[in-house]
Amino acid sequence: MNYADIIQALDHASASDLYRLQRAIEHLIYESKRMIEIKKALLLGQMIDYYEASANRIEPAIVENIKETKAVMKNLRDGKRWQIPLCAINIRGTDTRIVQPEVEGLKKYELSIGDSVGFVDRAGMKKHGCVVRLNQKKATI
Structure with a gap:
């Protein structure tokens, strides 16, 4: 699927x-x-x-x-x-990743704890880190 x-x-x-x-x-x-x-x-x-x-x-x-x-x-x-x-349990071994071809931003369901991410903050500074927590609206990096 x-x-x-x-x-x-x-x-x-x-x-x-x-x-x-x-x-x-x-x-x-x-x-x-x-x-x-x-x-x-x-x-x-x-x-x-x-x-x-x-x-x-x-x-x-x-x-x-x-x-x-x-x-x-x-x-x-x-x-x-x-x-x-x-x-x-994924008994069929199917690929269950949800990746959408969007150029701007990620959706919460595309992130997992432990993922490495990067972004540009409001001040225009490049930031990067690892996702350590997910909640309903935000990911903590």
Whole structure:
């Protein structure tokens, strides 16, 4: 799937339209056929990649336990154990980056914690750094 095309198509949708789609997608995510597909693809000790929403990036991990709709993973980046939804696991190995061909500015969903970024501030000075925190409106560099 080309996520950038989907985002671009939804760019002019109303909040109500997006909410309705969010609910429909949520139902699709937890359909039993999708949960079964994921469970069949997972093995204890298997290395996988999963989407970490709070950091907006893909994380490498090892499967430690598989439950009904969640799995316990050991994150290979920080060594911590996390319980994550099965739907966050990228079992097909697809490219999930969202990159849009814009010349000006980045959208929040294009940034991940740990990304290197550069910009020109209001005073015209070039700044660069690493994204350390993301919230609803800003990225902390």
